[in-house]
Amino acid sequence: MSRTSLNQLEQSDAFIARHIGPSEAEQAAMLAALGYPSRAALIDAIVPPGIRRKDRLPLGEFSDSRSEAAALARLKELAGKNKVLKSLIGQGYYNTLTPGVILRNIFENPAWYTAYTPYQPEISQGRLEAILNFQQMIADLTGMAIANASMLDEGTAAAEAMTLLQRVGKSKSNVFLVATDVLPQTIEVLRTRAAPLDIQIQTFGPENSLQAAQETECFGMLLQYPGANGDVRDYSATVDALHARGALVVAAADLLALCALKAPGEWGADVVVGNSQRFGVPLGFGGPHAGFLATRDEFKRSMPGRLVGVTIDAQGNPAYRLALQTREQHIRREKATSNICTAQVLLAVIASMYAVYHGPQGLRTIADRVQRYTAILALALQQLGYQRSNASFFDTLTINTQHTAELHAAAMAAGFNLRHDAQDSLGVALDETITRAELQSLIDIFASVAGKETLKVEALEADAAKGFDAALARNSAYLQHPTFNRYHAEHEMLRYLRSLADKDLALDRSMIPLGSCTMKLNATSEMIPVTWPEFSSIHPFAPAEQTIGYREMIVQLEDMLCAATGYAAVSLQPNAGSQGEYAGLLIIQAYHRSRGEGHRNICLIPSSAHGTNPASASMVNMQVVVVACDENGNVDLNDLRAKAEKHSANLAAAMVTYPSTHGVFEEGIQELCKIVHEHGGQVYIDGANMNALVGVAAPGQFGGDVSHLNLHKTFCIPHGGGGPGVGPVAVAAHLAKFLPNHLSSGYRHNGAEESGIGAVSAAPFGSASILPISWMYIAMMGAEGLTAATETAMLAANYVARRLSPHYPVLYSGHDGLVAHECILDLRPLQQESGISNEDVAKRLMDYGFHAPTMSFPVPGTLMIEPTESESKAELDRFIDAMIAIRKEIDKVISGEYDRQDNPLKHAPHTALAVTGDEWAHKYSRSEAAYPVASLRKQKYWPPVGRADNVYGDRNLVCGCPPITDYE
Structure with missing residues (x-):
């Protein structure tokens, strides 16, 4: 009896076989169906020999695959080189407390993080409702009429707002005015975006905003509210002056501050942008975070990015969908005004649920506590002899001092990072995580450096004055919708999140065979480090000596990607x-x-x-x-x-x-x-x-x-x-x-x-x-695993194409009828014969428990399928069987057995409500509608709404939270 080698035993927990779905035996069966003796022979037939890679991926330390435990241990070594201090740097990024119910049930939940963009609304109702909550939250807090489904970050949101103003405004000027207290990273992104478009960025001191508005010919102005140094200014006269000259205004605003400050929409801003990070989204060394953009109703059809609206389904029930120009770049192409084809959905969902969890009163309490602590610190600094450069404030103080180096050193020794401002000044930005004890510690630091006796928080509280003018205090209501006032008990919140997740179809339920989008395994071990404090709690502008591990990991990843692509730098x-x-x-x-x-x-x-x-x-x-x-x-x-x-x-x-x-x-x-x-x-x-x-x-x-x-x-x-x-x-x-x-x-x-x-x-x-x-x-796949993944992805695509080709024409192929990693099924001949469109097939797949392939891209009337390497042969066969069954349904339409209009494809998807209703007016049976294959009787996903009416949705756009009737 042969003895298993130690090397084989050590490799038994290799990750490769966990990532790649089909086993060796299953791959052999798939290859046999294609007529190839090996995966290598198949790849030789697909990839042109002139570009075929001869070398093994040069991954260095990461050439050999590792077990999940070994890879996590290696990454933990790098994470351990980071230092997690409490960063009071501000500059658009703040510590925040992610409610545990949101952390566990959204951020760490594959039902939320493995979902695809909601282009198929019927199976995306949960996340569409969550995004709608985000839009309503942003619109309410900014005082604007409409907000989009999120932006990439605050800097790029400001750049999009700049070009939006140029498009919709009446001014012929190419000058865009930017206050010098706008976040420096935002100004840098603006300059990058403006240069090729011949937009001139001119800066001005915010204290001179009215003068700049009156004297400078421009198409728009960007104001930060509060400013980067903490100042809270009344810009209403400036806005009036700009509007009188035909120019428009962007306000970059802080969401938590807007719980206490007058909304920019109330003092005349035309667009409001910002970052929702401090609503429960970890710092994460700078991202990902959901930026936002809100504007006036009259600009909604020029607004960049995605927008969730309300429509009705086939039964007349409310439904949500992406609306308007959600993929403008695919429609207008070189005439597009933005290339954005994504949003920060997962982070927008977290931020929206933070608002749902706390409600308007909870948010106001957090804002008031931050403001009160800042006022106490301001008073303490004043009594200790320090001078502030910002007369007003919400949560940020900029302090003039000759002891900046000493203060930074003392703060770091006590566990705090302060903002490096200039040689003779520094900044302190407080947030919701600051405790009374930490506030006292900060006061102690400033007292010690000043050589004075410290002051006690309790003694200062009564005399600490609000940091901004009463005229700028918020008096208007926000977040009045029941969604933001119902789920404050954790049980209620938990069930709300579960109810939304249950409405959606994500990778945790079935394969998502989208061409061009590569929906593959997102392994749990890959996700675990994202929530480690050494990665999640680091400020993007923390001192370099605190981010050594992050930077080493980034350099290693850059090298890995260079190895994979053959390029020199990334x-x-x-x-x-x-x-x-x-x-x-x-x-x-x-x-x-x-x-x-x-x-x-x-x-x-x-x-x-x-x-x-x-x-x-x-x-x-x-x-x-x-x-x-x-x-x-x-x-x-x-x-x-x-x-x-x-x-x-x-x-x-x-x-x-x-x-x-x-x-x-x-x-x-x-x-x-x-x-x-x-x-x-x-x-x-x-x-x-x-x-x-x-x-x-x-x-x-x-x-x-x-x-x-x-x-x-x-x-x-x-x-x-x-x-x-x-x-x-x-x-x-x-x-x-x-x-x-x-x-x-x-x-x-x-x-x-x-x-x-x-x-x-x-x-x-x-x-x-x-x-x-x-x-x-x-790190877990190594050179061998990455190559095997690519080869298996192509094997899976060709297996699907070969098995479906007798039923649907495969539109394009290369040598020997082979495709790469995806295939296009041409439904146009079938539509001419039967009246059944690719959309009908896409919606019918929902009844079978599948997300549709990519519709009508790159060719109208087609479906593009990419199975990836992660799906097992059993799952591939289940999808293939569903597509063959749908083809048989189309044949019934062609033969006349099914009515050309009243058939399971034209009325798909079928909801539980429709199938179990007292009336059934269709010529096909309820069983044919709901259980077209026997396996669905054991496990069935029910689409929550019928087919969404896109035309109605665009004509009757409603951008707001779920209707109140949902709560009656």
């Missing part, structure tokens, strides 16, 4: 794929300028490209020239060559997705890169489909100059219902020095580069706190 600052695209194009522009070729502004983009590609090109003021695709969906190289030659003198870039948007490895990719390079352009390879490349081919090796990656796709960060995401930008060696800096925080990529582009996100490392997810995934 920046993790972009906090969404759209931001990564935008950064990549800015880098290309900076490169051309460095060579004296700043005139290059033509961007070649295939007609099949993601809509974000032309939208991003528009945002950096490049001129888009569309390149045709041939009948097989490949880029027409003759058309590309002709247009590259025509625009040779001005060619800046070509943007191409690889494998193609059609899910095929195009044979001509190297020729495409060669053509573009011959005419002086740079090749941008969209990394949306990296799940078909890692370990198999590398864009940095076959001709790419720059790519963005989607860590929320290929590298396992979960989609979170539509965010968070991370969109790193990876570049070849000649572009490395142009990667984004973050000068307001003192960060330069690789330490010293002066040539880097400006900040593209508010925090230097974007959504830093979720980077451990991708680090864990790569």
Whole structure:
């Protein structure tokens, strides 16, 4: 009897087999169905030999896979190098207390974090209601008419607001005025966004805002409320002066302060932006956090980002859905005004539920306590002989002192970080976590450094005056809807969160076979470090010596991604794929300028490209020239060559997705890169489909100059219902020095580069706190596991395509009829014959317990399927069986057995309410509606609403909390 080796025993807990769904035996059966003897032989047939990677992924320390326990232990070593102090730095980021019921039941709950963007509203009603709560919360607190479903962060929200004002305003000026007390990182992001659009940023002292409004021709102004140094100013006269001249106003506001301060909408702001982080979302070294943007009702159709509205379903019942221009960049493409195709849904849900949990009275109490503590500290400092530079305040004090170094040292010794302001001043920003004892400790520190006897909190309280004018106090009500006044008992809150989660379909219930979106396993061990205090409780502007472990982990992840892509350098600052695209194009522009070729502004983009590609090109003021695709969906190289030659003198870039948007490895990719390079352009390879490349081919090796990656796709960060995401930008060696800096925080990529582009996100490392997810995934998989994942993803896609091809035409394929990691089913011939559309099939899949594949992208009338490597053969077969069963239902329509209008597909999805109602008017049975396959009788997901009426929703947009009738 053979003896198992020690090495085999040690590898028995390897993570690879837990991430990759099909076992070796199942993979053999799938390969047999395709007619290939091995996975390697299949990949050889799919991937063009000229780009096939020959080397093993050079992952260094992480080349070999690790068990979950071993990877967690290694990451814990890095986390242990961070120092968790209480940061009273402010500058847009605050300590906060995440209620335990929210932490456990949303943040740590796969029902919430593995859900996809709610493009299929019938199976997304829970998170749509939660986002609606967020919108209502923001609208109420800001005093505006309407708010969107969240933004990436405060800095990018301000940049979107700037371009919004330019679009909707009447002024012809290109000047945008910015107060000098706007958060410095926001000003930096604004400058980056403004430069390619020829918008002039002019700054002014906030104390001179009225004068600036009266004397400067501008299209808009940005004001911070309260200011970065803590001042709370009355800007009503300034706003009136701007409006009189045809200009508009953005207010960047603090949500907790708005519980006590007059809302910007009440003093005339046209747009209000900010960050909801301090509503229960951990600091996380800068992200992810849900920014927000609220505006006037008349601007709602120009508002960037997503918006949840109310409609009715097929039975006339209320339903929620994404409304208006939710994917503007896919509709308007190069004419789009924004490339945003995401939101920070998971974080917006947490922030909204923080407001639901506390209610208006609870929030006001928190705000009043923070304000009172700040007033006590202000009085203590005054009596100790310190001077403040801000006359008014809510939670932030800026103190003039000749002892800044000594104060910082004493504060750190006591466990506090204060804000580094200048050589002779510093800042202190209080938050909801400050205790009376900690307040006393702060007073003791300032007294000690001043050489004076300390003062007691209790003795100061009675004389501590409010920090702002009574005219700026909030008197208006907010959060009056029952949602914010009902769930304060934890039992009630727990059940509310469970009721919402039960309405949704996420990866914890079934596979989500979305093409181009890569919904794969988000392993629990990958998620665990996100809540470690060493990662979650670090301020983005904490001293560098306190973030050594974070930075080591970030550098290691950058190296891992370089190994996977074949590029020389990576920046993790972009906090969404759209931001990564935008950064990549800015880098290309900076490169051309460095060579004296700043005139290059033509961007070649295939007609099949993601809509974000032309939208991003528009945002950096490049001129888009569309390149045709041939009948097989490949880029027409003759058309590309002709247009590259025509625009040779001005060619800046070509943007191409690889494998193609059609899910095929195009044979001509190297020729495409060669053509573009011959005419002086740079090749941008969209990394949306990296799940078909890692370990198999590398864009940095076959001709790419720059790519963005989607860590929320290929590298396992979960989609979170539509965010968070991370969109790193990876570049070849000649572009490395142009990667984004973050000068307001003192960060330069690789330490010293002066040539880097400006900040593209508010925090230097974007959504830093979720980077451990991708680090864990790569560390646990190793080189062998990552390559196996890619190969298995392609095996699964081809297995699905081959089994479904007798029932639905597969639109595009490469050599031997093979696809890459996704396949497109063409339902247009069936629709012509039966009247059944791809939407009907998508909705019918809900009755079978599945999320629909991607609808009508990249080709109208189709379904694009990406099964990923994480789904077992049993789950793949269950989906295939559902699709075959639906095809049989379509055949019944064609044969006349089912009525062309009254059939299970046209009326899908079927709710429990409809199926169990007293009346059943359909010509097919209730059983056919609800239980089309026998397995559903054992386990059934019921869509909570019938088919949403999109036309009604756009005509009757209601942006508010669930109707009060829901609570009667």
